[in-house]
Amino acid sequence: MKKENRSRMVYLLPFFCLSNMTYAQQLNQYYLTSTESIQENKISLKKYDSNIYLVKDADGLFKAKSALTINGLSTTGGVTGELSELQNFEIQIDSSQIANIEDYNTNFKINSSNDSHEMCKKINFKFQSNSIVSEINNLNLTTATSCQYNIVDIDDKKISEFTVLLNYTFRDWCSYFDSSNEAFKTARAISQTCDLQKVTKSSLNLYGLKISDLSPITGFVNLRTLNLDNNNISYLPHGIFDKLSNLNWLILGNNYLRTIPKDAFRNLSNLETIWLMENRISNLPLGTFDHSPNLSWISLYNNELSYLDPELFKNVTNLQSIELSNNNFTFFPLNLSHFKELISFEINDNFIREIPENAFDENTKLVNLGFSGNNIKVLPSGIFSKLPNLVFLNVSGNNLNFLSKGLFDQLISLESLNISQNPLQCLPKDIFKYNTKIENRSEQSTINYCVEE
Known part of the structure; x- marks a missing residue:
């Protein structure tokens, strides 16, 4: 459809020019008689520096x-x-x-x-x-x-x-006439003397400097690590990171972000780690991470998330660590089946009532798994059956009142298991098959085993 309309536009316009109508009248008449073409024919813009x-x-x-x-x-x-x-x-x-x-x-x-x-x-x-x-x-x-x-x-x-x-450029922000301006303060936090030699730096550490305006950072195109942790940043202007295509690490934790623009990371194809923890983020638009296929670690703990679009990470298959603790999830928020490289997954301190039985079937490389502090009543009998590399498991602080026999039998690498703060009355005999590797079973000094009938 698009190709047909486009070619029609190209070939008809020269014909219009031969008539007695003005070009504007000709074009207007064409639009009035071809409503569908209005929607399909657009002026295509080539890729540009925003x-x-x-x-x-x-x-x-x-x-x-x-x-x-x-x-x-x-x-x-x-x-x-x-x-x-x-x-x-x-x-x-x-x-x-x-x-x-x-x-x-x-x-x-x-x-x-x-x-x-x-x-x-x-x-x-x-x-x-x-x-x-x-x-x-x-x-x-x-x-x-x-x-x-x-x-x-x-x-x-x-x-x-x-x-x-x-x-403005960093140099102009750094010499800005108003010393109370927030962009000026950020520029001076980067360099009190407006030292332009910093342009070649691969790392910029602005931790804890109480900055709120990111305007001066856009030109530091050589950056591979940008640490903005523990500041007063409340919004990300569209395009603020577009020039930082070499970034591997972006740390934005401990700020006041409520939303992330859909295209905030659109040019960060080399991004491997992004920390967005301890903000006030309640929504991540679909497409947020589409252009960062090399992400291996994402931290979103201590935000206000209650939902993640199933397609949010469709282009990110190499994630090794996902941190979603301290949010507002009531349902298990992700299908983890395509994260074959996942090593650590934490979703502690939410409001989740159940975990799907096959939730971790494809995550055979998992080493650390935590969903403590939720409202889970039952752990499906086969939920850990395909996790031979799991070392740390924390299911404490839930509403578990029983654990099925054989639940942990396949966890041959398990070293630390926390089942404390659950209303467990007794445990099946021999539930800890690899007893020597288990730590912190319960707050109780002794374990009560269920009487077998």
Whole structure:
């Protein structure tokens, strides 16, 4: 359908131009008589760098720049502000969809979306040749600002959109005129002396510095580890991590995050570890981790999650550690069958009532497993039957009043089992087949075994 409509658009437009109607009238008539085509035909935007740095050029005028080489490779220009490391911002478009590219500005407009910040209205975008370029009108930022722009036709119907992050470079934030500005404080936390030598660093540790604004970090393209733990960060602007494609570790624990934008990690294809624990996150949008297939460790404990979309980790198959403790789950939240490399899974201190019998059948490499502090009444008899490598098991603090005979028989590597704080009256005889490896069986000094009939 898409191919047919696109070709129809290309071949019909030259015909329109031969009639007596104006081009705008021709195009308008086409749209009115082809509603389905309106929905299918869009202006295709080629891949672009979403980070716009507002930098003064040689004439002292602010221009929209991208921290890219002429060949499209990332530079450290988002830190240094050096014009030699920056290119004029533009978005290339697929000009094959409409025959007369020179008429774009006549028949299409680019507007900031209604929910965009007022600052977004102060930068104008227009079509130039086969690109979208910008003009800046007296724009003074106080923080990096996410803006969405809609491309609309002559009937104000949206046919495409793009999002950018308006920002200053680290150097400009570090010399900002207002010392009470939060972005300025972050820049000075990175370097009190605005040392530009930090651009080559592979690690940035901002632990416990009470920063709240991440605007100055976007240009540190060489980072592999970014530690933002124990700060006052409450939101992530769209595109704030887009330039940090080399990141392996991202630590965002102990902050005040309530939501994670769907595309927050869209360029972090090398990300291996992400810590989001001890925030206030109540929802993770579908697609959050789609572009981070190399994730091996994700920590989400101590948040406000009650549900995870079944497809949330569909592109992440190499996870080795998942931490979901101290949330609000009432049901077992994940199908773990495709996590063949999983070594540790903890979902302690939630409100889960039952664990599926086959929950861990495909996780034969599990070493650590914990679901203490829940409301589980029964452990299915075969739930641990395929975990020969399990060493640590914690099922304490539940509502277990009996354990079935043979429940732990296949746990040949088990060394530590915690069954305390359960209303267990007695235990089946010989339930601990590998008795010498068991620790912390119960708070009781002795074990009461059930009388066999």
